[in-house]
Amino acid sequence: MNDVAIIGGGMTVFQRRLKETGKELSYLATKMALEEAGITKKDIDMVVMGSAPDAFDGIHQKGENLLDGAAGAGKPYVRVFNGGGTGVFAPIAGWWHVASGVADIALVVCEEKMGNCYPHPQTAFRHIWDPILDRPLSPNLVWLFAMEMNRYMTKYNIKKEDIARVAVKNKRNAVGHPCAQLPDENITIEDVLNSEMMAWPVQRLDISPPSDGASALIFCSKDKVRQFTDDPVWVDGVGWNIDSTMWTNRDLSFPRYVANAARMAYKMAGIHNPRKEIDFAEPYDPFDYKELHHMEGLLLCNKGEAPILTREGVTERDGNMPMCPSGGLLGVGNPIAATMGQKICELYWQLAGKAGKRQIPTDPMVGVGQAWGDIMQMATVAVLRRG
Amino acid sequence: MAEKIEGSPGYAPGTRVSTKDIVENKITYTWWEPEVQYSWSLGQAMSKFLTGLKKGKILGRTCIKCDRVLVPPRMFCEYCYGPTDAWIELKDTGTIETYSISYLDSDARRIKKPILIGVISIDGASPQHGFMHYFGEMSEKDIHIGMRVKAVWKSPKDREGAITDIKYFKPLEGGEKK
Amino acid sequence: MSRKVCVIGIGHTDFNSITPDVEWKELMYEACQKAYVDAGVDPRKDVDSFITCAEDYLEGFSIFDEFVPDQIGAVLRPCCTVCGDGLYGLGTAYMQIKTGLMDVVSIESHSKISDLLTMGDILLHAFDPVFERPVMGPVERPRYGGSPEYTKEAPKPLVGSTKEKQRVHPYFLAGMEMQNYLRTTDTTEEECAEVVVKNKMNAFFNPMADYEAKISVDNVMGSEYLFTPLKKLDISPNVDGAITFVLADEKTARDLGVDPIYLSGFGWSSETPWLSTREMFADYASRSSQMAYKMAGITSPKKQIDIVEVDDRFSYKELQHLEAIGMARPGEAGQMLMEGELARDGALPTNMSGGSLGIGNCFEATGMQKALEIITQLRGHAAKRQVPDAEVGLAQAWRGIPSGSGAVTIFERGGA
Ligand SMILES: [Zn+2]
Numbered sequence: 001m002n003d004v005a006i007i008g009g010g011m012t013v014f015q016r017r018l019k020e021t022g023k024e025l026s027y028l029a030t031k032m033a034l035e036e037a038g039i040t041k042k043d044i045d046m047v048v049m050g051s052a053p054d055a056f057d058g059i060h061q062k063g064e065n066l067l068d069g070a071a072g073a074g075k076p077y078v079r080v081f082n083g084g085g086t087g088v089f090a091p092i093a094g095w096w097h098v099a100s101g102v103a104d105i106a107l108v109v110c111e112e113k114m115g116n117c118y119p120h121p122q123t124a125f126r127h128i129w130d131p132i133l134d135r136p137l138s139p140n141l142v143w144l145f146a147m148e149m150n151r152y153m154t155k156y157n158i159k160k161e162d163i164a165r166v167a168v169k170n171k172r173n174a175v176g177h178p179c180a181q182l183p184d185e186n187i188t189i190e191d192v193l194n195s196e197m198m199a200w201p202v203q204r205l206d207i208s209p210p211s212d213g214a215s216a217l218i219f220c221s222k223d224k225v226r227q228f229t230d231d232p233v234w235v236d237g238v239g240w241n242i243d244s245t246m247w248t249n250r251d252l253s254f255p256r257y258v259a260n261a262a263r264m265a266y267k268m269a270g271i272h273n274p275r276k277e278i279d280f281a282e283p284y285d286p287f288d289y290k291e292l293h294h295m296e297g298l299l300l301c302n303k304g305e306a307p308i309l310t311r312e313g314v315t316e317r318d319g320n321m322p323m324c325p326s327g328g329l330l331g332v333g334n335p336i337a338a339t340m341g342q343k344i345c346e347l348y349w350q351l352a353g354k355a356g357k358r359q360i361p362t363d364p365m366v367g368v369g370q371a372w373g374d375i376m377q378m379a380t381v382a383v384l385r386r387g
Numbered sequence: 388m389a390e391k392i393e394g395s396p397g398y399a400p401g402t403r404v405s406t407k408d409i410v411e412n413k414i415t416y417t418w419w420e421p422e423v424q425y426s427w428s429l430g431q432a433m434s435k436f437l438t439g440l441k442k443g444k445i446l447g448r449t450c451i452k453c454d455r456v457l458v459p460p461r462m463f464c465e466y467c468y469g470p471t472d473a474w475i476e477l478k479d480t481g482t483i484e485t486y487s488i489s490y491l492d493s494d495a496r497r498i499k500k501p502i503l504i505g506v507i508s509i510d511g512a513s514p515q516h517g518f519m520h521y522f523g524e525m526s527e528k529d530i531h532i533g534m535r536v537k538a539v540w541k542s543p544k545d546r547e548g549a550i551t552d553i554k555y556f557k558p559l560e561g562g563e564k565k
Numbered sequence: 566m567s568r569k570v571c572v573i574g575i576g577h578t579d580f581n582s583i584t585p586d587v588e589w590k591e592l593m594y595e596a597c598q599k600a601y602v603d604a605g606v607d608p609r610k611d612v613d614s615f616i617t618c619a620e621d622y623l624e625g626f627s628i629f630d631e632f633v634p635d636q637i638g639a640v641l642r643p644c645c646t647v648c649g650d651g652l653y654g655l656g657t658a659y660m661q662i663k664t665g666l667m668d669v670v671s672i673e674s675h676s677k678i679s680d681l682l683t684m685g686d687i688l689l690h691a692f693d694p695v696f697e698r699p700v701m702g703p704v705e706r707p708r709y710g711g712s713p714e715y716t717k718e719a720p721k722p723l724v725g726s727t728k729e730k731q732r733v734h735p736y737f738l739a740g741m742e743m744q745n746y747l748r749t750t751d752t753t754e755e756e757c758a759e760v761v762v763k764n765k766m767n768a769f770f771n772p773m774a775d776y777e778a779k780i781s782v783d784n785v786m787g788s789e790y791l792f793t794p795l796k797k798l799d800i801s802p803n804v805d806g807a808i809t810f811v812l813a814d815e816k817t818a819r820d821l822g823v824d825p826i827y828l829s830g831f832g833w834s835s836e837t838p839w840l841s842t843r844e845m846f847a848d849y850a851s852r853s854s855q856m857a858y859k860m861a862g863i864t865s866p867k868k869q870i871d872i873v874e875v876d877d878r879f880s881y882k883e884l885q886h887l888e889a890i891g892m893a894r895p896g897e898a899g900q901m902l903m904e905g906e907l908a909r910d911g912a913l914p915t916n917m918s919g920g921s922l923g924i925g926n927c928f929e930a931t932g933m934q935k936a937l938e939i940i941t942q943l944r945g946h947a948a949k950r951q952v953p954d955a956e957v958g959l960a961q962a963w964r965g966i967p968s969g970s971g972a973v974t975i976f977e978r979g980g981a
Contacts, residue, residue: 001665010396011396012399012400012401013401013403014401015401015404017404017406018402019402019404021695029400031400032396032397032400036395054621054622055622058421058690058694060421060620060621060687060690060691061691063649064835064838064968065691065693065838067837068837068838068839072835073835073836073838074852075834075835076832076834076853076856077970078649079648079649080647080657081646081647082646083631089645093657096661096664096666097660099663100661100663100664102660102663115404120494122491123493123494123495124627126494127626128627128628128631130632131427131625131626132433132550133518133550136550137504137520137521137551138492138493139504140489140491140493140495142495143487143489143504146487147487147505150487151484151485154532178398178399179399179401197488197490198489198490199489200487201487212401241642241644242630242633242640242641243640243641244640245632245635248459248506248517249516252484252485257641264643268666349394349396355394356394356395359394373628374631375628375631378630417694417698417699419698419699421683421686421690422683422732423622423683425625425680425681426682427588428584428589428680429588430586430588430589431586431587433588461590461635465634465635468608468609
């Protein structure tokens with residue numbers, strides 16, 4: 001297995017609607033990553049595209065349509081996809097392009113253009129439901145998460161205000177992020193608890209917003225990395241795991257597939273005690289309760305313990321185990337696959353000491369990023385290490 | 388191009404657009420609506436399950452190897468990856484595993500009267516085996532996880548072999564015990 | 566790059582124009598079950614990673630990846646979707662095994678295209694929404710109006726709004742490309758028709774094929790022009806079916822006691838998506854074959870490769886692809902065909918399976934159908950269509966209209 005380093009990242013602004021097309025967004029993020037790495041398109045051996053449902057962009061085989069923006073024309077180019085998990089899965093695919101020895105330098109681009117979908121991106125989410133059992137009931141995507149959140153809250157006796165704390169923390173963390181859609185320095189728990197009820201127990205400010213955006217990362221083999229940096233950030237472990245399609249046959253209170261993916265990544269990274277050996281994390285937070293759910297799934301605390309740690313300030317940027325120092329999806333925005341920007345680009349920038357105002361003060365060495373997708377069943381995990 | 392700032396990302400490319408820009412036609416855009424129609428074959432398991440619903444019955448499948456009763460039924464068991472073994476008729480009662488009170492419809496439009504929706508584990512099936520459905524004849528205050536419920540069926544002439552042949556689940560008379 | 570990657574199991578359903586008796590899950594289950602039995606592995610214990618190749622709109626889901634794990638044995642295991650032809654899945658599996666992280670990987674791809682009632686419009690949906698689609702037909706007016714973000718009156722599209730219903734069928738693009746191919750290479754329509762005759766005849770000897778027929782060049786030439794010069798019989802009809810491969814590293818294959826077929830090279834490439842600036846010479850096939858030859862150490866493909874399966878979803882594509890992958894000079898493939906070189910006893914047996922013209926267009930499973938034939942031939946299991954002494958075979962596929970992307974894999978028998 002070849003060691004794989006990251007040498008550049010890029011990210012567009014995230015917003016409910018951006019003027020640029022999907023191709024143009026892919027280009028902007030790619031260009032920024034190339035600039036940071038100090039290379040050009042001709043140095044790229046292969047390209048991986050990460051993008052979620054075609055229905056958002058409104059283009060069948062949208063990977064094909066986006067490829068020129070992602071520097072893929074005339075190159076080996078492939079799109080991987082597992083719903084919301086794509087934001088961390090595409091970089092995992094970038095990793096194996098290089099770790100296998102097939103490529104020396106691989107570019108990973110993640111794009112989402114949810115604003116294209118009319119009347120609302122939710123309309124596209126209607127088609128993630130089972131056509132026989134679920135769709136006749138005219139479901140809304142938020143129902144799924146409301147039902148999971150309810151199960152989690154009931155099982156571990158968690159108060160809504162302890163969940164709302166996550167939204168407050170992340171929207172405040174996002175203040176230092178130039179791409180952020182919903183940064184809010186002054187938001188309070190009361191604001192979240194008083195926001196519009198969508199589908200109990202989920203309220204408006206519990207949810208990350210749909211967005212347009214793109215992000216990019218460049219992966220490089222060990223042989224070549226010294227040309228670009230003396231202090232590389234390495235991909236140390238990767239893991240992914242899927243649970244059954246039959247979500248009504250599963251206990252939703254604990255994401256066992258996240259735990260499986262985390263164990264796979266930790267094993268590869270040689271991590272035996274994640275709570276001690278991991279300095280910070282970017283768990284997937286499309287809803288505030290998901291950050292807590294995923295902290296537990298990532299084995300960073302006991303079941304039901306994440307809300308308590310959050311209440312005690314452990315997960316703040318200057319706490320013992322910072323969570324979502326980027327501002328996460330709740331603060332920066334949720335253009336599904338493009339959240340690679342908060343989950344893996346952020347790990348890279350934090351570990352490289354490039355996170356500017358968002359920099360974790362404790363000089364982190366190891367970080368874990370995670371995404372979650374499909375119908376509450378897919379987990380993708382990557383561990384990055386400095387030096 | 389956005390201003391340069393300290394740290395990475397060093398700037399934030401992209402041009403923000405507001406709803407107002409669109410309503411006032413300040414943005415050039417194009418429109419396309421694809422003709423998208425599917426007719427999914429139901430396959431063996433779902434065909435039988437839906438035929439059962441039409442007759443007012445909830446059917447499951449057994450997996451002897453895993454000692455499971457599966458509902459919704461499948462022709463193969465995802466745990467042992469073998470074929471399932473036999474059909475079994477289940478009760479039309481069950482327990483609420485989780486639920487939500489929704490103020491959104493499927494296009495994220497706001498609705499006044501909320502929808503009560505949740506997952507019901509069906510009596511006679513393995514623990515936590517069931518499906519999603521609506522709840523009725525109960526208030527937002529009454530509904531809770533662990534509540535015992537019973538299916539309310541459409542009249543036989545209105546049933547068409549669909550999950551909606553059950554109108555909703557209502558509170559089971561006679562209390563909370565299984 | 567020391568580990569060698571082998572095919573240790575294959576499984577497939579029959580190919581049928583419609584499959585109303587099974588849902589997509591049951592179709593996939595059948596192919597996977599057969600592949601696991603063929604490889605002698607238990608998917609719940611022995612398979613380290615699962616890959617499905619699929620596109621959302623062909624399946625009718627926003628996230629098809631959701632509806633995959635149960636029927637392929639992947640529950641609580643690493644599993645993912647690759648949005649591409651099955652050959653992309655084989656390449657992905659190859660890389661996963663080469664990293665050393667995975668020993669056994671399963672790849673599934675299928676077509677359940679009979680579930681999709683509006684295929685033409687879905688393929689049109691792959692064209693560029695700004696520059697291409699408005700030229701191809703009228704734009705339906707918005708039907709919705711109640712979104713909270715908009716005023717009650719639906720927004721007015723600024724371009725392309727008319728009352729007509731008819732949109733062009735996207736296969737017109739193949740007609741245009743064929744026109745260009747015939748003119749630039751001096752190939753004739755009759756030569757293309759001969760491809761149809763050959764492949765539909767080959768399909769008689771392939772029990773899984775659905776569109777075998779004994780026809781003549783006159784039949785093809787006499788069939789209706791649909792996208793001039795493309796005629797009805799030049800176009801492969803749609804078919805349903807599923808194919809699964811199991812790949813493993815060489816040591817695992819030996820431990821399982823399987824006689825492995827090596828996956829010794831693969832390549833893939835994409836051309837620009839801009840139709841107006843794309844060249845129509847299947848550059849994706851040239852580039853992906855060059856990459857695969859390099860990986861497999863093949864310097865003189867025509868001599869070193871014994872059997873090929875190339876994408877023939879339109880008759881001229883077989884000839885165009887043979888030229889692109891270096892098996893013939895431009896304009897030469899038609900002659901080779903007429904001289905019998907592409908027949909079973911010729912110098913370069915091509916599409917012995919019957920190809921897409923004889924089996925049917927299996928969409929994202931097209932490449933897997935080609936690879937399946939190569940493996941069957943290299944194993945010596947191809948019965949009446951067996952090519953004697955086949956040692957090295959090549960499978961090539963394209964992602965279909967309107968893409969400019971494709972992949973190539975090379976398989977070798979024995980201790981290559
Ligand atoms: Zn079982």
